Amino acid sequence: MDLLVDRAAEVLKNPIAVFDKNYYTVSYSDTTDVQDEVWTAGKKRGYCLFEYAAMLHGVESMRGTPLPFQIFDDWGPHRRRICPLISNSLTIGYLSVLEYHTAFDAVPGEIYDLVAGVLVKELTIEQAIRLSHQHDSAEMLLSSILNEGFANRALFLQRILGTVFEQAGPYSLIGINMHAFSSRVSGERHFKARLGTIFPKAWSLFFREYVVLLVECGKSRQIPQDGLQQLEGYLSEHDLCAGISDTFSDLYEIRRYFNQAAMAEKMARISGSDARIAQYDDYRLWRLAASIPAEQRTDYVSAFLRNLMAYDIDNQSDYVKTLFIYLKNGQSLALTAQELHVHRNTVVYRIEKMRERFGGVFDSPYHNFQNFFGCLLLLTSDGQPGSTDYFDTI
Incomplete structure (x- = not known):
């Protein structure tokens, strides 16, 4: 070569x-x-x-x-x-x-x-x-696992013998989305080195469009909070976002936990969250919604929500969006108004109209959950069913 x-x-x-x-x-x-x-x-x-x-x-x-x-x-x-x-x-x-x-x-x-x-x-x-040869570094070994380079678990276990991963763990995985990153953001180019100072017990590599950071959590089974705070500051400085997986011990399943981190980061952006770091634990229900095939989603959307959706399409109104944010914020009028950037009275008016015009019920935990999940189905399918994306400004 x-x-x-x-x-x-x-x-x-x-x-x-x-x-x-x-x-x-x-x-x-x-x-x-x-x-x-x-x-x-x-x-x-x-x-x-x-x-x-x-x-x-x-x-x-x-x-x-x-x-x-x-x-x-x-x-x-x-x-x-x-x-x-x-x-x-x-x-x-x-x-x-x-x-x-x-x-x-x-x-x-x-x-x-x-x-x-x-x-x-x-x-x-x-x-x-x-x-056919041994991997040169811990990062290259992790890359092989992420790329599903081992035919079975036995070969994987044989490979990690004598490496730093034989007895290490538990871990958590951080996925930092680099899709929108531009080298012009900063003249200083030392991302990998910076991550090494924030998380001394970690390994990092680039996979797909993500910087993947495998952090050893130790007995606490959690990523150190001071490290997360430093990372959040760095991500904010460079306009980047990240997702964090569950804690795990089985490196053979690392691809699964990478998918968790990537899903959390993606769903946080879809939801309009301004947090730089998204925990997968906060987006399990979102992933469930996203896993339902688009052609089946109307089967899980309530009649109330379908009527609300039809009204929005005909009148270019924002009732579905208001409902989603209202339920997401625990029916707090103040938080809903803040997130929608409207006056509190506007939210009160819309909620009352939902009750009067469409028979909305907001004192039933079951119906609230059903409608919230219906909103998630619309959100995670880019506005489907229907031709309007209700959440394009979230």
Whole structure:
């Protein structure tokens, strides 16, 4: 691979680097004459910074377009041309080209495509070889588990023997959504290092569009509160959000807990919560609602709520939205008004209209729960059934 990468750099007339799908360095071309501190630091590090990994992941959106690459100019003094390496419709790595010796436009696009095709073939072989060897680090082992790289539990248990995970635990998993992250947010790029200072007993890696943080909880079975407070401040500074899974001890099930964290983060955004960190424990009912197929959801929406929904569609009113927030806030008029950004009397008027016009009952815990769950069904299906998204402003 190293020899091939050096030859590819000669063809492209610029230094290149190849990363695998887990954002670890596969190979760099010869960099003895490269005076770009960010580029050379990446080679020494052996893996991508989370900020750079988020940038690489963002290139996925270019797939299937006439321009399957992206050029970045905010990572050091020289531009980078990033291209996903795709095999059988799956991204298996990334090619990064540094505009150092020759302008990008001076090399025909077909040459880039040719180089990428050759690298895909070699990287496929390289990855097959790597799978037959021991993993290089705790993070790479975690990456393998997240990617469901073990055929069965017996192979997994054999692999963790003698590692830091053999006796460790319990854990909780934090998933930080990096989808909207921009490297332009801050000139300082040290996300991984910062996480290491906040949670000394933790391992972090980039998976899909998330920074995944596996935190060892110890006897308390909880993530340290001071760490969560520091993390919340950091997330707020960079306009990021995160979800937290249940506490667990079985690393073989880590993918399940990643899904919990990702679901909590997603549902918190859908609900309009302004919290930077969402606990999965607060969104179990939301996940249940989201799991019901869209075509079956009307079966679980009360007649009262369906009538309310039809009225909203015909009159462009906000009764369903008001009901959802009213029930979510424990029927507090003040909190509902605050969240809707309306006067308290407006909420009183709408609730009374729901009683008089539609026969709403708000003193029955059963009916309140049924209607709240019906609102969740509408919310988690982007306004279905019907063509109007009642919650587009939440």
